[in-house]
Amino acid sequence: MSDLVIRNAVLADLPFIVGLIDADNVGGSTEDMSDPQGPAYRAAFDTISADPNQLLLIAELEGAPVGTFQLTFTPGIARKGGWRCTIEGVHVAPDRRNQRIGEKMMDWAVEAARARGCSLVQLTSNKQRTDAHRFYERIGFSKSHEGFKLSL
Amino acid sequence: MSDLVIRNAVLADLPFIVGLIDADNVGGSTEDMSDPQGPAYRAAFDTISADPNQLLLIAELEGAPVGTFQLTFTPGIARKGGWRCTIEGVHVAPDRRNQRIGEKMMDWAVEAARARGCSLVQLTSNKQRTDAHRFYERIGFSKSHEGFKLSL
Numbered sequence: 001m002s003d004l005v006i007r008n009a010v011l012a013d014l015p016f017i018v019g020l021i022d023a024d025n026v027g028g029s030t031e032d033m034s035d036p037q038g039p040a041y042r043a044a045f046d047t048i049s050a051d052p053n054q055l056l057l058i059a060e061l062e063g064a065p066v067g068t069f070q071l072t073f074t075p076g077i078a079r080k081g082g083w084r085c086t087i088e089g090v091h092v093a094p095d096r097r098n099q100r101i102g103e104k105m106m107d108w109a110v111e112a113a114r115a116r117g118c119s120l121v122q123l124t125s126n127k128q129r130t131d132a133h134r135f136y137e138r139i140g141f142s143k144s145h146e147g148f149k150l151s152l
Numbered sequence: 153m154s155d156l157v158i159r160n161a162v163l164a165d166l167p168f169i170v171g172l173i174d175a176d177n178v179g180g181s182t183e184d185m186s187d188p189q190g191p192a193y194r195a196a197f198d199t200i201s202a203d204p205n206q207l208l209l210i211a212e213l214e215g216a217p218v219g220t221f222q223l224t225f226t227p228g229i230a231r232k233g234g235w236r237c238t239i240e241g242v243h244v245a246p247d248r249r250n251q252r253i254g255e256k257m258m259d260w261a262v263e264a265a266r267a268r269g270c271s272l273v274q275l276t277s278n279k280q281r282t283d284a285h286r287f288y289e290r291i292g293f294s295k296s297h298e299g300f301k302l303s304l
Contacts, residue, residue, distance in 0.1 A: 014229070021230045027296075030231045044233030053203075054227065074224050075206065077166070078173045078241055079182045081196030086238070089230055114304055121304065124276060124297035136300045144179075145276035145299025148288045152266055152273065 004101060006108045008049075009056040009068065014041050016058075016065045020091035026128045055112070059092075059105050067092040067101050071109055073116055082119030085109070090123070106139055124149075156253060158260045160201075161208040161220065166193050168210075168217045172243035178280045207264070211244075211257050219244040219253050223261055225268055234271030237261070242275070258291055276301075 009017065018036035022029045032038065048054040053074070059067035069090045075083055087109050092101050113121045124147035125132045137143060161169065170188035174181045184190065200206040205226070211219035222241040228234060239261050244253050265273045276299035277284045289295060 017229050025230075030234075032232055040233040041229060042233075044227050044229055047227040048229075051205075051227070053205075056229070070228060072224075072226050074238075074240070075196050075199040075203070076222060076240060077169050077193060077196055077200075077208070078177075080184055081192040081194075082182075084240075086226075088226075088228060088236075110302065110304070119304055121302040122276070122300065124274070124299050126297055127295075133298055133300075141300035141302045143279075143298050144301050145278055146285055146295050147276050147297025147299040148274065148285075148293035149296050150262065150273040150293045152262070152271055 004066075004104045005060045006057055006105065007060060009045070009058045011037065011042070011045060013058050013065060013068070014045060017056075017068045017089075017091075020068055020093060021089065023094060024091045026126045057105075057108075059101055061096070061101070065093075066096040067105055069105055069109065071112060073113075073118065079119045083117060084120040084122055085113035085116065085118040087121065087123040102135060103139060106136075110140075156218075156256045157212045158209055158257065159212060161197070161210045163189065163194070163197060165210050165217060165220075166197060169208075169220045169241075169243075172220055172245060173241065175246060176243045178278045208241075209257075209260075211253055213248070213253070217245075218248040219257055221257055221261060223264060225265075225270065231271045235269060236272040236274055237265035237268065237270040239273065239275040254287060255291060258288075262292075 015036040018031050018041060022031040022033050048056045055071040057069050058065050070088045072086045073083055110121055167188040170183050170193060174183040174185050200208045207223040209221050210217050220243050221239055224238045226236050228236060262273055
C-alpha cells in the first residue's frame with residue numbers, strides 16, 4: 001500500500017465524511033445526505049475546527065480520502081489529573097477495507113494521544129461490530145467496559 | 153431524603169473527589185492521596201473550570217458533598233452535526249449508597265445534556281460493576297456498545 005496520509009479535514013470533506021457515517025451506521029442512518037454541507041453539518045465542522053481539543057481527521061491514499069475519525073482530548077481528575085483521548089467516528093470507505101487503513105489510523109491516534117500527554121485512549125464500538133472488536137483488541141485495547149448510550 | 157443540590161466543584165472539593173476516585177477504582181488506584189490538591193490535580197481542575205464544554209460537579213446533601221461526576225460536551229458530525237454529552241467519573245460516597253443519589257445525579261446530567269441541545273448522552277462502566285449496569289439500564293440507557301480502553 002502506498003503511504004497513507006493523515007490530515008485535518010477541510011469543509012470540502014464533509015460529503016465524504018457524512019457519506020461514510022450514513023453508509024456505516026448499524027443503528028439506522030440519522031444523516032441528511034441531501035445536504036451534507038448544510039448549516040447543521042457546517043456549524044459542527046466549524047465548532048470542531050475552532051476547538052484545540054478536537055481533531056477531525058481524514059486518511060488519504062494517493063490524494064483520495066479513504067477514512068475518517070475524530071479525536072477529543074478531555075481533561076479529568078482521575079489518574080493524577082490525566083488527560084484522556086476519545087476516538088469517535090472511525091470509518092473506512094467500504095471499498096478500502098482490509099488494507100490496514102484502520103490500523104494506521106488508530107496508530108496515528110494513539111501517537112497523537114501520547115504526544116499530547118494523555119494517560120488513556122478510549123473508544124466505544126457497537127456490540128454488533130464484532131470484527132471491529134477483534135481488531136481493537138489485536139492493536140492493544142482492552143474490552144474492559146460496557147458502553148451505554150441514551151438518545152435524546 | 154432532603155433535597156440534593158448539584159453544584160459546580162470548587163478547588164476545596166478536590167480532596168473529596170480524589171478520595172472517592174481512589175476508594176472506588178476497580179482497576180486499582182492510580183491516585184496520589186498524599187496531595188489531592190497538588191499541582192497535577194490543580195492544573196486539571198483549572199483546565200476543566202476554564203472550558204465551557206466541561207462541567208465538574210458535586211452532589212451535596214445538607215451542606216456535605218456526597219457525590220461527583222463530570223460532563224463533557226462534544227461536537228461531532230454524526231446525527232446531523234449533533235452534540236454528545238459524555239458522563240465520566242461518576243462516584244457516590246460509600247456511606248451514601250442506595251439513597252438514589254446516583255439517580256438524581258444522572259437525571260441532572262440528562263437534563264443538562266438536553267438543555268445544551270445534545271442528541272446523545274453516553275458513558276462507559278467497567279464490566280465488573282454489574283450493579284451500576286442494571287442501574288443505567290433502569291434509567292433508560294442502552295448497553296449497546298463495548299467500551300475499549302488503552303492505558304498509555
